[in-house]
Amino acid sequence: MNNLDASTPGAPPRHAIDIVNASLKRRYARESRFRLVGLIAVILGLAFVVLLFADIVSKGYTAFQQTYIRLPIALTLEGIDPAGTPDAQALANADYMAPIKAALRQTFPEVTERRELRLLNSMVSVGAADLLREQVMDNPSLIGTTQEIWVLADDDIDMLVKGTIDRDIAQGDRRVKDDMLGWVDRLEKQGRIEKRFNTIFFTHGTSREPELAGIAGALMGSFYTLLLTLALSFPIGVGAALYLEEFAPKNRWTDLIEVNINNLAAVPSIVFGLLGLAVFIGFFGIPRSTPLVAALVMTLMTLPTIIIASRVSLKSVPPSIREAALGVGASPLQTQFHHVLPLALPGMLTGAIIGMARALGESAPLLMIGMIAFIVDVPGGFTDPATVLPVQIYLWADSPERGFVERTSAAIMVLLAFLFLMNLAAVLLRRKFERRW
C-alpha cells in the first residue's frame, strides 16, 4: 500500500501518509462546512423565537397597565342608598353609577347637552360602578364623605392614553370623538389620569369589556385541569410502563399494544376531543365545560407520551441493579419499587412534565367539549364551568376591540411564562436526580 503509483513509471513513490495528508484539507473543509450549516440553523431558529417573543411582548406589555381617572366622588347616603339604611344588603343593591356620573358632571360643568353628557359618561368603564361597590362594601365608613377615587376608564380612553388610537384620522373613523380628546387632555393636565398596574387582568374572569377582562378564570381552569390530568395520567402511565416493561411477557399481544401506544401518541388531539365528547359527555354524562371532563380528555392525550417516556427511562436502568436485588431475594415487585423505580423516576417526571406542558398549550380537543363557552366566573373546583388559557387566547384573538389585542398578547406571555417554568422544572429535576452507577 505504500507505493500506490508504482505502475506509473517515473512518478515519485507515494506513501500512505502522503495520501492521508492530501485528503486532510478536504476533510477539514467538510467539517467546517458542517459546523457552519449547524450554526446557521441554530441562529435561524433563535432568530424566529426572538421575533416571535418580540412581537408578542411589544403588543402585550401595555396590557399590564390600565388607565384610571381620578374623580372627586361624593358618596352621600342618599346618592347610594335612597332608603337611608346602610345595611349590607342595601349597600350591595345600591346604584354606584350615579355618584360617578355626578362627579364627572362636576368636573366638566360646561357639559350640559344630553348627547355630550352620554359621551362624557362613556369615558368611564361600565364596570366602574361594580369596582366602586367593592370599595364601599370593604370600607362602609366611606359613606357620607367625598373621596378622590381612581375610577376605571373605558377601554377606548385606555387605548387613547396608551397612544394606540391615532388622533390624526378623521373623527368619523375614530372611536374616540373630538370632545373626548379635549376632556382627556384636560384631565391629564390636572393629573387626573394615570396608568396603574392592571390588577383586574390577574383577578377577574373574562368579560365583553376589554378593561374588565382578566385571565384569572382561564388560569384557574388550566390549573384545575392540569392538576387532575397529572393526578390521573402519571400513576396510570407509570403503572402501564412498569407492567409492559418489567412484568408483561414479550409476545405478539404486547407488541400490538406497543405499536398502538405509539399510534396514540401521534393521533391528532382533536380526535381525543371528539372521543371525549362522545364518551365522557355523551355516554357518562359528565357536565361539559368542566375541568373534570377536560382533564379526562387530556389524560387520554398525554398517557402515550408518559408511557413512552417512562418505558425509555425504565430501560435505561442497568439490568445489574435488577439482578443485584433479585440476587439477595427481593421479590420482583420489591425489585421494581425499591430499586428500579427510584432510578427511573427523574426520567419519568421529565416525560410527565413535558406531557403536561403539551396539555397546558392544547386547545383543539377542549373546543369539542365545551371549554370554549363564555364563562365570566372564576372556577372554584373541578366541576365548575371553566375555560383554559389557550382557549381564552383564541377567544380574545377573535374579538374586534382594540383592547383585546394587547390582552391576547399578554395572555400568551403568561402562558409562555408557565411553559417556560415547567420545562425549566423538567431540566432541573433531571439534573438534580440524575444518578450515576
Place this chain on the structure above:
Amino acid sequence: MEKATGAISAAELANSQHSRETVGDFTAVDPRMTCREVDVWYGSKQAIKGVSLDIGKNEVVSMIGPSGCGKSTFLRCLNRMNDTIDGCRVTGSIQLDGQEIYDKGLDPVPLRARVGMVFQKPNPFPKSIYENVAYGPRIHGLTNNKAELDALVEDSLKKAGLWNEVKDRLDQPGTGLSGGQQQRLCIARTIAVSPEVILMDEPCSALDPIATAIVEELIDELRQNYSIAIVTHSMQQAARVSQRTAYFHLGDLIEVGETNHIFTNPQHKLTEDYITGRFG
C-alpha cells in the same frame, strides 16, 4: 446415558475424544446441591447438555472453560436467575438439601436468599454502604431492631473483609468505593442474608491483581461456612481457590475432579488442551 466414573485407560481416552460423557467423579462426599442431567435451552438453542454435578458443603467448586461454554448459564440455574430471561427453559433435576428447586410450588424468592449470588461486574445499589448490606436482611425481616441490624451489617462487612475500610463512612454511597471494595461490598450484601450457597460469576474479572488476591483470600475464608460455586476465566484462580474443578466445553461438562488432579493430570483431551493453553 451411562456416566464414566473414576480413572479411565489411555485407550478409552483416545476413543472418547469427541464424546460428551463426563470424565471423573461429579459427586461430592457431602453434597449441598445435587444437579442431575440438567439441560438448558435458550429458545431452540441448547446451552447446557445433560450436566450432572454436585456442590459439597464447605467446598469451593470452580467452573472453567472457554467463552460460551455454558458455565455461567449453569451457575445461574442454581438460584433460578435464568427465570428472568425470556425463552429460557431448564429440565433435569437440581436439588438443594434434597429439595427440587425447579418444583412448580417452589418460590424462587426465598431460594435466592438461600443461594446468594455475586456478579461479574460489581453492582452495588446506588445507596449508602450501610443500606447495601442492610437491604437483604430488612426485606426478609431477619432482624428485630436497629441494634441487631447494625450488628449484622458490621458482621457481614467484617466477614467480607471490608469493615476496617468503611466503618467510618457507612452512610456514603456504595458506588463511590473502588472496584475491589465494591465487589467485597456485594459479597457482604450476599452473606448478610445468611445463604447456604454462594454463586460467584467471574467475581474478579473486573478487578486488579491486588483486589483479586484479597477477594480470593476471602473466598477461602468463606468456605468455612458456605458452599461456593465460582465461575472463572483464570485457571490460576481456579487452582488457587477451589477444591474441585469442573471443565465445561460447548454446553457439556467434560471433566470434573479434584482441582490438583485436573490441573496436573487431566484425563480428557479437551481438558488437557484447554489447561495447557492450546485453545480457549
